[in-house]
Amino acid sequence: MTTAISVKNLGKQYKIGAAQTRFKYGMFREVLVEAAMTPVRIYKALTGKASRGVSNSSSFWALKDVSFDLEEGKVLGVVGRNGAGKSTLLKILSRVTEPTTGEVTVRGRVGSLLEVGTGFHPELTGRENIYMNGAILGMKRAEIDSKFDEIVEFAEVSQFIDTPVKRYSSGMYLRLAFGVAAHLEPEILIVDEVLAVGDAEFQRKCLGKMGDVAQQGRTVLFVSHNMSAILRLTQEAIVLNKGQLLMRAPTQEAVDFYLSSGQAQAGERIWDAEDVPASSKPFTPISLRIKDKNGNVADTIRSTESVRIEFEYQLDAPITGLRVGIYLGTMRGEYVFNSFDTDAPEMFDKFDSRKAGRYVSRAEIPADMFNEGRYSVGVNASSFGVRRYFMDENAIAFNVDISGAPGTQWGEPRVGAVRPRLNWEIEKLG
């Protein structure tokens, strides 16, 4: 077996301070100062005192000391929360940005599906964009010619191939863009979250195409927040956290580790004093947390396990008839349900009035409730028919991972926001 990708002590440092001043797009003064300082910089560069890569307080490592080898024909999953360094790793592998330390040896052409539709121009027709996009991705014209029909067929846009893509529906646009990228046939394919977009049919197609690619013996790096897709498509995975490689293991083990180590954090919302409108007095929200079955704060929870939602708040004065609750909705803005802490009659009687002080309202959402996807949690504190103290429709969001949920053996998306485990019975009637 030959090694397709060899990563050794890879590190990428970003200078926060420098990035900030740069992102302000500078001012002419800065150019002049920099120009005046040029002799100093040249002197430093020549004498080897250049400050490149030297760590200081205003820099951070997006990737640090990452090493791994990937053999040809293997499919490797990459998991980690936002900011763990996944994108930085992919950007270095696809040569978009350069590392600060370490080195990578890549054997073969790298294609990536994070570049879907890059270079598409709305005024150009589908045909023109296929050629344009193919050229950007490094395909030769003869190569595009030979793949053209296949791409058009995959994208199902044959009648519109000479229409400017600005007239395409978003689905057509996406299929065409993915079609070009998927037919690039690189030796190494990088896939980053493309499956997060598009309708169910498109996702099925993409997964199918990826499966084909893997079976053709190509090397695939698959990055996703979607654990069930990772489990379906990869045998092995690496877990990144804060720029470091925590583990490399068979996928099931790596995913379990990732989901249980509380790394999937960020499932917490804390309100600063300035976020709270004065009108909400005497009610002050403090924090909202999503916790998994083990009590760890998590932004990805499993459909097969219960979820706990905790809302902490402060009352500066007693309130009568207060109810505190949540609104749960999908990312498309449809409500799944809403619920208040005094919904139950005995709670309603017991908490007729609440004294000043600090409180937490906890709710447990039972297992086998949510379908795959991302959900938003809104909070509300009000006295019915009297006053609404506080409302935040989009306080926090969390992901639901459906591995092990009913019906996952078929690998097809299920419709709707809920995914209950129903007690089916099958009875043979004669």
Next chain:
Amino acid sequence: MTHEPVTVYIKPPKGFAALNLRDLWLYRELIYFMIWRDIKVRYKQTLLGALWAIIQPVLTMLVFTFLFGKIAKMPSDGVPYPIFSYTALLPWGLFVAALNQASRSLTSNHNMITKIYFPRLVLPMASVLGGLVDFAIAFLVLIGLMFYYQVSPAWASMWTLPFFLLLAIITALGVALWLSAINVQYRDVNYALPFLTQFWMFITPVAYSSSVVSEKWQLAYSMNPMAGVVNGFRWALLGSGNGPDASLWTSIAVSFLILISGLFYFKNMEKTFADTI
């Protein structure tokens, strides 16, 4: 795969990066496609379309003819002033359009830069070369003007025209490399560019003849490669002026200096484009 896959080593950049012109050669089709795309979409959703390639130099020529030809009565080397100025406006228009397009080429394609590897040089190069189509269209007007004013072209020197065109392109590319790379970090370029081109036109014999520049300033004057280009165009097409002399070498030298320094500056900044754009 029929061919042996290429092995790529990715390492931290050290000092001045090698120019890596091999990669540029591998991506030559991309340059072609970028030019083609720019031309295809340039006049989309405009009423007058490619006529704009003619309108701009012609209107400028009319204003110059009125101001400098009729009112100020500037000498025009014995050629009708409209032709005299239009001949200069051709390469000058190419130069200005190239700077305008190329200085924005990296920032307007930032989604490509942050997502895909390809030699970044492709973008400013395609912008500069894409101006040649407009140049060709505007050139047709010159032929019409020469018929109208019964000016016979200088057949003997016309073969040198491609050379002066090349000099214009090299100069434009050199300046464009500097501007596009600076623009990634400092958007000041967008604001400074109109002034730069305006001042540059004052020191280029577009509206006047370089014969009005006094002898002691001639050397400094020829440091401007565009002066060499404009004089060359007039000489090649109309036979006016003295023809190329030693000062042309100064123009060529400066032009190459700008191009080479621009290439190195661009290459050195290239590695930070994706992070700063």
